[in-house]
Amino acid sequence: MDQLNPPTRLLMGPGPINADPRVTRAMSSALVGQFDPWMTATMNETMDLYRTVFGTKNWATFVVDGTSRAAIEAALVSIVEPGQKVLIAVMGRFGLLLKEIAERVGAEVVTIERPWGTVFTDAEIEEAIRAHQPAVFATVQGDTATTMNQPLAGIGAICRKHGVLSYVDATASIVGNTLLTDEWDLDVVSCGLQKCLGGPSGSAPITISERAREVIEARAHVEAGLSDGTAGQGVRIASNYFDLGMLMDYWGPTRLNHHTESATMLYGARECARLVAEEGVAQAVARHALHGAAMAAGLKGLGLELFGDQAHRMNNVIGVKIPEGLPGDELRAALLEDFGIEIGTSFGPLAGVVWRVGVMGYNARRDAVLATLAGLEAELRRFGVRVPAGGGVDAALDHYRDNAR
Amino acid sequence: MDQLNPPTRLLMGPGPINADPRVTRAMSSALVGQFDPWMTATMNETMDLYRTVFGTKNWATFVVDGTSRAAIEAALVSIVEPGQKVLIAVMGRFGLLLKEIAERVGAEVVTIERPWGTVFTDAEIEEAIRAHQPAVFATVQGDTATTMNQPLAGIGAICRKHGVLSYVDATASIVGNTLLTDEWDLDVVSCGLQKCLGGPSGSAPITISERAREVIEARAHVEAGLSDGTAGQGVRIASNYFDLGMLMDYWGPTRLNHHTESATMLYGARECARLVAEEGVAQAVARHALHGAAMAAGLKGLGLELFGDQAHRMNNVIGVKIPEGLPGDELRAALLEDFGIEIGTSFGPLAGVVWRVGVMGYNARRDAVLATLAGLEAELRRFGVRVPAGGGVDAALDHYRDNAR
Incomplete structure (x- = not known):
């Protein structure tokens, strides 16, 4: 079988797009061991760069090794306990994807729907939160299926008022549209590289508020073979790969072994964010x-x-x-x-x-x-x-x- | 923040290792859209190359976008229904990881254990299968924690005799040790690139027998927003990202949209397998x-x-x-x-x-x-x-x- 000879394409669809050459170049950097001091420093730098991208001071800001929907699933499986109610605002296919993922992780899902090509008002969302009193409210910011950009500036405050955690999928919108995680009081926001961040698919940045972090850490279970025998607490998260608590232990000072970080994708994610930080x-x-x-x-x-x-x-x-x-x-x-x-x-x-x-x-x-x-x-x-x-x-x-x- | 300047390392630990320069070079190839005819042809070539690596004729041979444990979880969540019994042979940390993942996906887990640094005999495994009558038997081939290589040549036949599906995690062992998926009658085998395949972490090849494929397809649920309204059948797989049925639809002739394939990791995975195919x-x-x-x-x-x-x-x-x-x-x-x-x-x-x-x-x-x-x-x-x-x-x-x- 021959070596790769891809044709030259100008990718002007809804993503993936052509990677910035600087990102591709960064991804060709030499590999380093996962607990090498240089590598952990690079992981920390990447966290810092994504705080800029997400507009947040959240410590828990890192990348999930997978495509954008990996981070969606990680968020939902980690902050939603089976049987808890999740309210999802659906205005296109990617709202339906949130519904599908929330159902699979065992949530009791209720949706509000808008015709494809329109967005929700704050009042519509607050009314639904009042009516359904969910544990979590989830929405996409930009639904690529319809091209719509859901206004979110008022949503976090509404969620906090009603004691609801918020999750936002910003895969298609981030960097192309204003997203202010902290100013808008959003709890968990995730995305991917393959849209406005200018990288290839395969790494999914996520940020987690202190409030959401507490919810996740109340369900902490250390992996057998690593733990000192402590049994864990709360309802165990129904995924090992997507357990954001374990991922925080891996990205945090304890550096507890979990997966083997994809260094190449990390290099790409870092360069994507560095480009954004340079530009502003x-x-x-x-x-x-x-x-x-x-x-x-x-x-x-x-x-x-x-x-x-x-x-x-x-x-x-x-x-x-x-x-x-x-x-x-x-x-x-x-x-x-x-x-x-x-x-x-x-x-x-x-x-x-x-x-x-x-x-x-x-x-x-x-x-x-x-x-x-x-x-x-x-x-x-x-x-x-x-x-x-x-x-x-x-x-x-x-x-x-x-x-x- | 400065550009990446990794130090030069010779990675002689248990993985990740230095990527083959040909793999890094392949990964710098230009991106192409995910349903571009060139891209789908490249996906098909990659499937074919991994059939060689796994020693199989299984059509369902492809890569999961994530690190090695992503494929482990995909295998277990897709072939095990909640409440089904899974027997796991544990001879080190990665056997414990299988246990942990199987528990999280809701299996009733029973284990047999050997002291770290030893392996099981066929008779020990058959006796346990006889005693516990699990739906699935799972083991690692090579447990990097202990360096042991579990003999598997007789395991598939034992599993078939007792009507048990087999899953093998070959992350650490593949290409470094003989693994004959078809000759040994193994049902699902998965691995990663970052060991003997000579690539970076972040892509997880998997192969699925026809028998396992039937089990997975009996639980088929097409994603809302893509389906024609058909409700699906069987117990829905408790993950969207790791639903091997959906992944087969994505890699198969229907090319049903799922995640956005990580082209860069795919390029790397393909080159890793091409190197092995060239060498034999x-x-x-x-x-x-x-x-x-x-x-x-x-x-x-x-x-x-x-x-x-x-x-x-x-x-x-x-x-x-x-x-x-x-x-x-x-x-x-x-x-x-x-x-x-x-x-x-x-x-x-x-x-x-x-x-x-x-x-x-x-x-x-x-x-x-x-x-x-x-x-x-x-x-x-x-x-x-x-x-x-x-x-x-x-x-x-x-x-x-x-x-x-």
Whole structure:
């Protein structure tokens, strides 16, 4: 079998995206043992960098070795005891994923739902919390399936008022949209690298408030073979790999052996966060807003109709309706084949109905936006859609001109 | 914060080890979208390569995105229903880990135990199966905590005779020791990259027999948001991330969206297996036997006493008793500081009692063995141990001379 020879792709779908070359380069660094002083120092640095990314002072800020949903499951299995009630705000597929994971970990799940393409008001969420009195409230910030960005500024305070822990999946939204873990009083927030953080999938940063940490530590059970025979306390977490208490012992000063940290993914996660820290979180969000809006303007300039409540769209993913009768997947395949550019479709009720165009991380760049619009214009025309010549690129360039920073 | 500047280390502990440079290089390949035809072809190639590594024709052979214990948990949560009986053969820490994970997924766990440093006979295992009639029998092949290599050639047949599914954790042993999944009739076997496969931690190859696959598929539940509303069947697997049924749907022809495959780790996993396929599995095992035996000879040549039943030692990890009164961790720290060479200690009853020296993957090389012995000799002497001058290196070189291939 031959060595890897991947084709050159410009990944402008809902993620994964092209990794920043600096991240790939960091990931090629030499391996070091997991309890080497250099390695534990590097783990500590990574924790510190992610405090910046999450906007938090939480000590318990680290990465889970797995893709974004690994951290979702780790959060839910660790803070929810079987039989406890979890309220989930569902506005798309990834809200349904939270529901699915919460059910699997044995929660009594209640949901509130909004039509795909809309978001919840604080009042709707508070009313549901009042009605259901859950132990945990969970939501996604940005649901990539619909491109919506759930406002969260008021949610933490509502949860605290009602004695509810909050969990937020910020995989698709983080760094592309404002997320202030501490200021918004959120308890557990997790994400992945493969969207606006500009890395590959496979490492899932998470942050845990002191309040949530107490809940998790009340269920501490040290692994047999490591412990001094203490039996543990509380209801044992139904996963070893995702036991956030054990992960905190591994990342904390006791350095209690758990998994073998994936050094290569850690290197990547660290470099992703270092890039954000260098740029500044607010500046990174502004960059995503600029290029996302340029892409949205360009798509409208091609005569396409955007999907969903644009006032609450994530900066970094744009949903666009596939013109009536157009074979959307065939056009996507042609765009990939001819231009090497990938865009996405969506799931469930939106599969084949919308395309999703991502403008994320390393690809939140002018040239990437323009290349995508130019390629899409050509393919639309070849598929028989009447498109204004240069309409996408022009509208995007106008947006850049009018919003020069 | 500065860019990564890892120190140069020769990792001769029980893993992780230095990645083969070809693996690191493959991992720096450009990212491609997860459903890109090139990517799905690469996934299929990776499945095929791991069939070679595992010695199997099982279609369901792929990687779990996580460290080795991610695949252990995926196996146990997927093939064991809560309340079912699991028999675990425990001969060290990693047998205890299987017990711990099986308990957490709700199994009724019974164990048989052997003193650390010994292995089970087939008769002992069959007797326990007869007595307990479990649904699943689970064991590690190589327990790195003790360096022992459990003979498995007869186990699959015993399990089939009694209608028991078998699970084997081959993380520490695979490629360093013979493992014939199909010939030995094993049902589920999993491992990791960071030992004899010569890669970094973070991807966990697994293979699943048709028999086990039927058990898993009888519990199929498609994720909400993707399904057409079918409710699923059987007892739902208590994890989304580790649901091997969903992973098979993702790796199979339906390509049903699940997690976002970690392309970088996949690239690494593929190259690890490609290296083994090029060398030949039997040749790779022979290489580990050669260099492991040279290391063992060298350690004895330094006047040290080996730990455990040497007739059943893994080829690739050697346990050696720390001389009475010697501060073992201090010497290890000095070896790391002075020579940049890492060796390990062990866990539980063996912590501070034995060192573990690994000879694995890319580091199963003559120069790595000799450098380790030379460094260890120097440190032993500086710590006041009377050591024959050159006794380690000489014994190893003699072994190479007498076993020239």
